[in-house]
Amino acid sequence: MHGVLITFASSASLDDLKEPFTDYANALRSMPGLVAKTWIREGSRVGGFHIFTSRQAADNYLDSEMAAGLRSNPAFSDFEIRHFDVLDELSAITGSPQAARA
Numbered sequence: 001m002h003g004v005l006i007t008f009a010s011s012a013s014l015d016d017l018k019e020p021f022t023d024y025a026n027a028l029r030s031m032p033g034l035v036a037k038t039w040i041r042e043g044s045r046v047g048g049f050h051i052f053t054s055r056q057a058a059d060n061y062l063d064s065e066m067a068a069g070l071r072s073n074p075a076f077s078d079f080e081i082r083h084f085d086v087l088d089e090l091s092a093i094t095g096s097p098q099a100a101r102a
Contacts (some may be wrong), residue, residue: 001035001086002055004062007047008070009078014041027066033057053085058083 010017021039030036034078035051052058062081071079 001088001091002052002058003084003086004050004052004058005047005080005082005084007040007045007080008076009044010046010076011044012075014046017046024066024070031061031064031066034061047080055083063101 025039028032034057035053038049040046040048050058050061052061053070070073070076072101
């Protein structure tokens with residue numbers, strides 16, 4: 001498994017983002033290799049923890065039109081993308097359903 005933390009600043013309110021983010025979440029469900037995404041927010045920063053089946057699946061998402069659409073949205077700026085190896089065995093011990101499947 002491979003983890004990616006993606007965050008960015010948003011000039012739009014959460015109320016304004018609810019509908020487009022819901023549409024995005026529904027579209028993400030069909031992204032090959034995406035196991036799960038946990039959406040996060042801190043002040044004007046939004047984003048998520050993404051778990052992929054592999055680094056290649058994560059890179060495919062980051063190179064996709066979906067991700068490009070996020071990066072090109074004028075309401076979003078200051079993107080940060082960090083990659084992580086998931087420690088599957090330890091994550092399974094602490095209850096991560098994604099790691100338990102690995």
